[in-house]
Amino acid sequence: MSALLQVEDLVKTFGHGEAATRVLRGLSLTLAAGEMAALLGPSGSGKSTLLTILGTLMKPTSGSHVMLEQDLVAADDRALTTFRNRHIGFVFQFHNLLPDFTALENVVFPTAVREGRETHAARARGRELLTRMGLGERIDFPSANLSGGQKQRVAVARALMNRPELVLADEPTGNLDRESAMQVMDLIAEINRDEGTTFLISTHDEKIAGLCRRQIVVGDGLVTG
Amino acid sequence: MLYALKIATRYLTASKAQTGLLVLGVAVGVFIFIFMSALIGGLAEFILSRTVGDISHVTITAEDPDPTLLISADGHVLAVTERGRARTATLAEAATYIPLIEAVPGVAAVSPQITGAGFLTRGAQVAQVGVTGVESGRESAILDLDGYMVEGTGRLGSGLIVLGRTLADDLSLRLGQTLRLQSSGGVSAVLTLSGIFDTGNGMIDGSSVFVALPTARTLFALPQGVTRIEIKLADLNTADATALRIRAFTGLDAVPWTDGAAQLMEALNAQAQTGYFLKTFALITIVIGVASALLLSTYRRRPEIGIMRAMGAGRGFVIFVFVTQGALIGLMGGLSGAALGYLALLPFPSRDAFKVGTLPMDITQGSYGLAITLTVIGAILASILPARAAARVDPVTAIGQ
Numbered sequence: 246m247s248a249l250l251q252v253e254d255l256v257k258t259f260g261h262g263e264a265a266t267r268v269l270r271g272l273s274l275t276l277a278a279g280e281m282a283a284l285l286g287p288s289g290s291g292k293s294t295l296l297t298i299l300g301t302l303m304k305p306t307s308g309s310h311v312m313l314e315q316d317l318v319a320a321d322d323r324a325l326t327t328f329r330n331r332h333i334g335f336v337f338q339f340h341n342l343l344p345d346f347t348a349l350e351n352v353v354f355p356t357a358v359r360e361g362r363e364t365h366a367a368r369a370r371g372r373e374l375l376t377r378m379g380l381g382e383r384i385d386f387p388s389a390n391l392s393g394g395q396k397q398r399v400a401v402a403r404a405l406m407n408r409p410e411l412v413l414a415d416e417p418t419g420n421l422d423r424e425s426a427m428q429v430m431d432l433i434a435e436i437n438r439d440e441g442t443t444f445l446i447s448t449h450d451e452k453i454a455g456l457c458r459r460q461i462v463v464g465d466g467l468v469t470g
Numbered sequence: 471m472l473y474a475l476k477i478a479t480r481y482l483t484a485s486k487a488q489t490g491l492l493v494l495g496v497a498v499g500v501f502i503f504i505f506m507s508a509l510i511g512g513l514a515e516f517i518l519s520r521t522v523g524d525i526s527h528v529t530i531t532a533e534d535p536d537p538t539l540l541i542s543a544d545g546h547v548l549a550v551t552e553r554g555r556a557r558t559a560t561l562a563e564a565a566t567y568i569p570l571i572e573a574v575p576g577v578a579a580v581s582p583q584i585t586g587a588g589f590l591t592r593g594a595q596v597a598q599v600g601v602t603g604v605e606s607g608r609e610s611a612i613l614d615l616d617g618y619m620v621e622g623t624g625r626l627g628s629g630l631i632v633l634g635r636t637l638a639d640d641l642s643l644r645l646g647q648t649l650r651l652q653s654s655g656g657v658s659a660v661l662t663l664s665g666i667f668d669t670g671n672g673m674i675d676g677s678s679v680f681v682a683l684p685t686a687r688t689l690f691a692l693p694q695g696v697t698r699i700e701i702k703l704a705d706l707n708t709a710d711a712t713a714l715r716i717r718a719f720t721g722l723d724a725v726p727w728t729d730g731a732a733q734l735m736e737a738l739n740a741q742a743q744t745g746y747f748l749k750t751f752a753l754i755t756i757v758i759g760v761a762s763a764l765l766l767s768t769y770r771r772r773p774e775i776g777i778m779r780a781m782g783a784g785r786g787f788v789i790f791v792f793v794t795q796g797a798l799i800g801l802m803g804g805l806s807g808a809a810l811g812y813l814a815l816l817p818f819p820s821r822d823a824f825k826v827g828t829l830p831m832d833i834t835q836g837s838y839g840l841a842i843t844l845t846v847i848g849a850i851l852a853s854i855l856p857a858r859a860a861a862r863v864d865p866v867t868a869i870g871q
Contacts (some may be wrong), residue, residue, distance in 0.1 A: 297866050302780060302865050329781075331782070337869060341869055342837060354781055355782055358787060359474075361472055362476075363476075
């Protein structure tokens with residue numbers, strides 16, 4: 246498998262002077278296209294910071310970050326925003342849906358914001374994704390009225406909307422009961438298998454991590470295993 | 471940007487009570503703006519109509535000729551004829567000018583007149599008066615004599631005289647009585663009192679009399695021409711331009727009413743300035759209201775803004791969402807305020823029916839379009855600061871909230 250993204254000697258420091266905290270200490274990592282990897286490590290190990298940098302929401306203090314052969318450290322905010330929209334999907338622990346919008350409107354958001362309007366094709370893809378997530382009956386429901394598990398499945402559908410090469414999931418099941426968590430993970434595994442989308446899933450749950458083909462352990466700002 | 475409009479609209483409709491209150495606040499500001507415009511404009515209209523509504527807006531007065539000199543053969547001045555008190559100069563070709571003046575755009579009425587001073591005698595009582603001879607049928611062209619008549623008729627004919635209530639009371643005159651009018655030149659005429667008017671202006675009611683033009687010709691020994699042409703305009707604010715045009719057409723010295731009315735114009739300007747201040751304060755209130763409400767909205771929606779940014783929404787998109795909200799609030803508030811203002815002004819009498827004791831509100835001077843336009847612009851400007859704040863939201867921090 247070819248490399249989808251590569252980070253080398255990644256350093257991230259927060260604060261200045263004596264108050265400076267070095268969260269990443271020269272971390273290096275390569276993800277191949279089509280991988281489904283779990284990111285493990287204790288709280289404060291730097292997992293979330295790493296995901297944030299890989300998601301282009303934050304730049305490293307130093308080091309290189311290349312994805313799809315693009316140098317993302319050198320890119321400006323506008324270029325990163327466009328790159329993020331086209332190539333990266335996010336699933337957060339608390340789903341983070343737009344509460345005043347329906348399930349379908351949330352799912353089509355990444356495409357609509359790129360195209361400037363909700364196209365017929367985008368709505369059709371949104372419906373297809375929601376149906377695949379088992380939410381065919383909830384397409385036009387206000388997202389605020391959905392259950393926790395349903396909201397997280399909408400969030401997964403939204404992350405897949407633009408057919409990204411990489412989906413970053415930060416504790417996607419951390420806020421769900423065991424049954425809902427397994428449903429979400431089954432969906433992720435199915436999409437990874439069928440569409441070749443690369444997933445990097447941050448989790449504390451060994452069972453969830455066991456569903457992934459690769460486990461990456463982060464400790465003290467470095468990949469330790 | 472159609473999608474940004476959808477999101478802006480959704481945000482506004484999602485918090486109906488908050489949006490409703492905000493729109494109401496803007497509408498009240500616009501209402502005040504419109505109310506003040508109608509009041510200041512109506513007041514100016516009222517003052518003008520009361521002060522210059524019954525006077526000539528453009529006046530052409532005959533120039534007195536220079537005094538005649540008798541000069542000897544060797545160039546010495548032998549005699550000078552002093553300028554007399556009585557007006558002798560005439561606009562000899564008045565009959566020629568009048569159709570020309572009437573054809574000038576904006577001219578509503580033209581009244582050729584012979585004016586002069588005289589003495590009105592009734593028995594042993596004598597009063598000094600200003601005499602105006604006007605053409606029959608043009609009695610109300612300038613001063614609305616017919617409208618001010620309290621007894622008799624304003625229609626003038628041979629041997630008839632019309633005068634004011636104060637003068638009639640001073641001389642104890644009643645309709646139908648005869649009285650003697652002697653001009654400053656010494657010519658007398660016996661006239662019958664055919665009407666008494668009451669304009670409310672002490673000068674006119676106490677010392678002005680009106681006679682027919684032929685009677686004035688006899689009294690002032692002017693067999694032809696007139697001494698003065700008074701012109702009334704459809705819009706008295708165009709007096710300066712119209713006077714210039716009449717001068718260009720006729721070569722006569724047409725003088726607008728604004729000459730010599732500097733104090734009145736200053737007072738009206740001061741009043742207009744006051745209005746501008748009040749309207750500016752209303753707009754500032756709108757801007758502050760919209761800005762503070764949108765800043766609160768920005769703060770409340772920080773996590774959502776963070777999500778949008780994470781999903782690939784650019785800073786420009788976020789700015790557009792919030793500026794569009796400002797514009798929509800301004801538009802809705804502007805339209806509502808304008809409608810409220812118009813409805814509130816409807817019960818007031820029209821500008822032609824202003825009465826003493828009532829607020830002279832002029833519904834036509836509400837500046838509705840200007841109020842809506844300025845409100846939308848103000849609301850857009852007010853939303854720029856919150857929009858920029860929203861665009862600067864750090865998605866990482868916001869999502870973590």
